[in-house]
Amino acid sequence: MRETNMKKILISLLFLLFGTSVYADCNIKSGSINILANDFPALRTFVETAKGCKGNADFKVTHSSEHNKIAVPALTANPSEFSARIAANSSIVPLMNQDLIRPLDDLVKKYGKGIQDSQLITIDGKIMAVAFMANTQHLYYREDVLKELGIAIPKTYEEVVAASEKIRASGKMQYPYAAAYKAGWNLAEEFVNMYIGHGGEFFKAGTAQPSINNAKGVATLNMLKKLAGLSNPDYLTHDSEAIKVEWESGNVALMTLWASRSGTLLDDDGDAKITAATKLTGPATVAGGNIPAATLWWDGFTLAKNRSDADAEATFRALAHAAANKKMVADAADQAVWLIEGFKPGPKSIGVIEAVKMKAKPYPMLPQMGLMHGALGSEIVEFLQGKESAEQALKDVEAAYMSKAKEQGFL
């Protein structure tokens, strides 16, 4: 089942499919549309496309990088502030836990013309979201620097470490590696990636009991620390935006960053020499593993439950128009890896396509995963600062997680 699906994605990602464009019916007569979304170029394009089809409906949108903090309270209100929320693997979970989003089966049947089956996120047989783009974190490298020093493009994190050490030794760059290690969500995400790359499992099978305090967890932490040692010493304050700036200033030669940010790295802004030498490759593996130390993400739209059926219908029709829009996909081919029919992957999609080929795992969509992510973000900091052992840090993560999970009723 998994195999065939993988093939399906690959086919849809790799080949341009011919055929007449099918546009969603855009004859929206009334209703009110209000969308909450993260803030990066592809999502702006997507929402703009949906706006083009709003008809007589009211149309509002909030793009915010703080979307995670707003979503649950805003959708809990009745009527909900937003009629739709652009979510991802992780952010759909709290909405599901609190029962804040509605099944889309009837709407997909009625207005979902052009949406491919592979775009549908189904949980327990019900369509809960419609995905439109894929994302992952993968390696970026400076072709000129690697070539000059005779370094091959790294395929594993061990090679990333060796390459970075070589660059540092050459005196070209002091902190040749960068990744978003900002304490909190970002750092935890790096742990999740690296731990999955080591083949680790976060919970004891079928339970909410944590199981990260093991050899794989220790190896994960040690690798993160090695990489942190090759990064700017302020790494604990660097998020994706900060390392993007580091890259554009020419301070970094190897970087792990979101695929969705490649557009802003490769645009005309900034030093043309750096932009020309910026190249993308798949995510790295670690510790001899086969699957990459990265997680696959989808971005898709969900509809608020606490909102009138009329609003839901109007919102769905506008968003479905964008989620099946071949013109948008063709015009904005370099902004994202679209999961929409007609997408022809360009050079900026290499990272995600490689990740899919290498059978990267999706970010775990588990009800208690958010608590684990939160515990990781604060408890592994002291290990990276050299203040405690890896075992102690992992023990702390498990203990912090368990207290939270007990309070939330998972344990």
Add this chain to the structure above:
Amino acid sequence: MGIKSPLITLMPNKTFFWFFLPTGLAMILFIGLPIISTGIQSFYAQHDQVVKEVKKCDPFGCTVSIVVDQEKTSKIREEKPLGKFNGFGTYVDRNHLAIEEIGKFWNETNSFGEFVDQVTNLPFYKALIFTLTYCLFVTPNVLLLGFIIALSLNAVTRRIRGPLIFGTILPMIVTPLVGSLVLFWMIDAEGIIGANLQMLMDDPYLSLKSSKTLTWITIIIYGIWHHSPFAFVVFYAALQTVPQEPVEAAIIDGASRWQRVRHIVLPHIYPVVTFVALISLMDNFRVFEPIIGFSAEGSAQSLSWLIYDNLVNEEVILFGSAAATSMMTIVGIAILLAPVLIRTWKEFRTAR
């Protein structure tokens, strides 16, 4: 001698009651009731989650995994919307007072140092230690600096006093978040302060943001910078009320500047010093913005930051945890202020 509150000396109790009533009502409505509601919330935890195994499909394939069973959960939630009564369960769990863990550490560790290490590794105590350190360093320094600035400005010729006062209170006018961000960029490894420090110390790996101690020092210095103007403004106003006759008499008697300050000015403005100390302690105990502004979550956590973290940093909101930490913050402030309050009360009694 000293400034006496006009409320105490002039107003009869009945007038005071009517005078205070609107404020009192607003305080009950907007401060008292929310605190009570937070208190109640802190005794509850979420219901046990009923989960079920389902098939989940996304663009990357299908897996069998668990979700929260909404049908069953919503029934339990409707019956008891507040959640499961947990008593002091949240207060004593590992992420708060950690009573059980501390007992375990006490029995398991060999030396007192090791025990302290283990305890300060717990999130609540880690945050408490930073919060107290911040209060302890910032409050006295704010009082001292504010007083020195007020004295100096009071001695400056009137012509340039206006612009000087404006310049001095600027740190207070600047939004805390903006103020801390400005400093944040200056101490960046490539910022003006950070880069110069690296040159000065001849250590290319020196980073104010990555070292815990240096981060603490930065935040404390920022705190002093930000809060001093408040102390200055109040002290400056108080200085205007210092009677000139005793000062002049002291000058004639040959008292030095320091003696005049020590024996005439300070006793006169003493009640104001208490007031500023009180407000300053309260403010500093709730230190929060600089931690966000400096992205210092990794090295410095305060009690207020813990509350924020429970409410927004997780995708799941931990209301019980946040409420428990809030209640303990209130208790903490009360304990800190107790000596000052008791003293003020005693003075009030003797004044009558």
